[in-house]
Each structure stands twice: as structure tokens, then as C-alpha cells.
Amino acid sequence: xxxxxxxxxxxxxxxxxxxxxxxxxxxxxxxxxxxxxxxxxxxxxxxxxxxxxxxxxxxxxxxxxxxxxxxxxxxxxxxxxxxxxxxxxxxxxxxxxxx
Numbered sequence: 632x633x634x635x636x637x638x639x640x641x642x643x644x645x646x647x648x649x650x651x652x653x654x655x656x657x658x659x660x661x662x663x664x665x666x667x668x669x670x671x672x673x674x675x676x677x678x679x680x681x682x683x684x685x686x687x688x689x690x691x692x693x694x695x696x697x698x699x700x701x702x703x704x705x706x707x708x709x710x711x712x713x714x715x716x717x718x719x720x721x722x723x724x725x726x727x728x729x730x
Contacts, residue, residue, distance in 0.1 A: 678692040681699055
């Protein structure tokens with residue numbers, strides 16, 4: 632009787648391990664893997680490089696749009712800083728040393 636109970640317990644444990652491994656392998660199959668092409672949109676219009684079509688920002692690749700936008704903002708801020716702080720410099724006059 633004890634042998635029968637031990638065999639039934641072993642079978643139940645084995646069955647439990649098999650069913651959980653099957654469930655986890657099935658769950659692994661359902662996990663979406665994005666890979667390196669996370670930003671690619673296969674259903675949208677084809678994206679081009681900035682230098683191929685510089686006048687159509689709507690066709691640019693997303694990362695190129697970000698780089699150009701950040702560069703433009705940086706140039707605008709730096710240019711504004713240089714423009715508005717140009718007149719506030721104190722001019723220093725050179726004094727010639729006389730012997």
C-alpha cells in the first residue's frame with residue numbers, strides 16, 4: 632500500500648513538472664521578440680535618409696529626424712545667445728607701455 636502511494640506521488644510530481652515545463656515553453660513561444668528593428672514600420676511608407684530627400688521631413692527615418700531637430704534647436708539657442716550677448720561685452724583698451 633505504501634509502495635502504491637509512493638508511486639502515485641512520484642507520478643503526480645513528474646506529471647506536475649512536465650505540465651509546468653510545457654506551459655512555460657508555450658508561454659515562451661507567445662512572447663514577442665522585437666529584435667533590432669523596433670522602430671521599423673513595415674506597413675507604413677518607406678523611410679529615407681535625410682540626405683536623400685532633405686526637403687521632406689515626413690519621409691525621414693525617425694532617428695534622423697531626432698538628430699536634425701536637436702541640432703537645429705542647438706544652433707538656434709547658440710545663435711540667439713551669441714546675438715543677444717554680443718553688445719554686453721566690456722571692451723578693454725590696450726595701454727601702451729612707455730619707456
